[in-house]
Amino acid sequence: MTQITSEETRAFKAALEAQGFLLPSGVRGVNGFGPAFEDILQRFNALVSRVAADDKAEELTFPPVVPRALIEKMGYLGNFPHLIGSVHSFFGSDAKAREMADQASNGERWEAALDITDVMMTPAACYPVYPLFSGKLSPNGRLVTTLNWIFRHEPSDEPTRFQSFRMREFIRVGPSDVVVAWRDQWLERARTLLLDLGLPVESDVANDPFFGRVGKMLAANQRDQKLKFELKVPVISSTDPTAICSFNWHQEHFSSKFGIQDADDRLAHTACLGFGLERVTLALLKTHGLDTTLWPAATRALLWP
């Protein structure tokens, strides 16, 4: 879906831009954010931190790029080739650089002189975390939280589909029963949190956007096994609500790749949950309006404590 189909969404996006919530860059799905938008986003992120405070998650921070070798190891190229961002640079001579700059000045294509680097765009906030879990865990495993910039190459005019956006994630690793109990606790906790903010949220079994024909089977399998859940709120469509929070239970998928064992030497399980911070912000603005002083008292009490 790359074009806006509803008049209401077109008006919503136009108002967000006119009032400085979103700063269009000229590229579809790449936006800057004005102070009013960013304030809501940061306040929601702080609320998540307060709700999760007792869990004492380790807070780790990562850049928006990851090693190319990590993407290859994760199997991302097979599953989501259409979403990747591969970072290329220039390794050539003085003469070659001048030729490239001249081509660019003349409006010609100039990227032939580039070659790959050792990094790619971070495709999911949790990806840089799994390698850190390698080895034998303590009995209760580990819990990490991180806020990362994500890149997904899906240019769109929809205000809920950015190419570059932020996810606040929690990543849990440990014995399968511990991981599943944690996932179930958060499914309820996240739903309650979003309902308390006045968002008309519904929970749904979901699947990742796997690529191609094999991908269709992977997606069906993921749904059958209930490995992915999403919490959704209508933002650009009343019939096709937007996922603003998602849960993935990877079972032993990542643990097998990175050699992560629980205290009993079995392969550990991993799961993650992430809030799409721009999407939550947009859901709040769509649901309660662009003037935050008029938001419901209960919503304001949570975000402006």
Add this chain to the structure above:
Amino acid sequence: MTQITSEETRAFKAALEAQGFLLPSGVRGVNGFGPAFEDILQRFNALVSRVAADDKAEELTFPPVVPRALIEKMGYLGNFPHLIGSVHSFFGSDAKAREMADQASNGERWEAALDITDVMMTPAACYPVYPLFSGKLSPNGRLVTTLNWIFRHEPSDEPTRFQSFRMREFIRVGPSDVVVAWRDQWLERARTLLLDLGLPVESDVANDPFFGRVGKMLAANQRDQKLKFELKVPVISSTDPTAICSFNWHQEHFSSKFGIQDADDRLAHTACLGFGLERVTLALLKTHGLDTTLWPAATRALLWP
């Protein structure tokens, strides 16, 4: 300089990694950050905000990618081709995707199937700001602040040279006398701030790392005209201190590209100053030691107010 030459620096980096300040990714100059490192970084950023509060800068937020067209327009390809990060993705068929994934699994090069996207890595925190200034300014111009992830392709083992790092910047646009007065005020303010933190800072005329033979002339010209200043602190070398804050006065360079006029219809001037947040954090850790509870009382009072 891509290899660590001093034993002291090697020990400093090893301690930062062993104590979880830096989380190596396996790629040179790409690191995650543990909670103790991130806490210092965020506290310094908050201190900068407090020092600058009366200026009432507009706080804007941008993703770590910018439009390819912006990089082309800025002349970055000619001046810094060796530092660019161009984002490429996959636009091909199901069969082509399987071929690519198979190549990756076999350890072969697989990027031939990729093509350029409309975005590149953000090379400087201020770049996405200038297009927003287009048109006629009010008499006092504008002041923007932003915290961005920057990418520069310069793989290095030095702990002060990351490929992906954060800059906290202020960007000033207006008549030349207003911009120069602002720059001079901040040169003193930033120097005082860093001295107050107990950092042995020195100010120096500097130049950007322009590429190639023409670049050598541009760099010399920039120094002659005193268009760039840096504040430096010894981190990995006592004789070659590390720049942790820099000032660039672009005169009419960006205003001419983006049609930015002052209130009298002359081309406006622009200037920016940026703190390298990871570098400031490293300078504090190198100067005062890895145990923040033992830092000087004056430093702690500023960061833990």
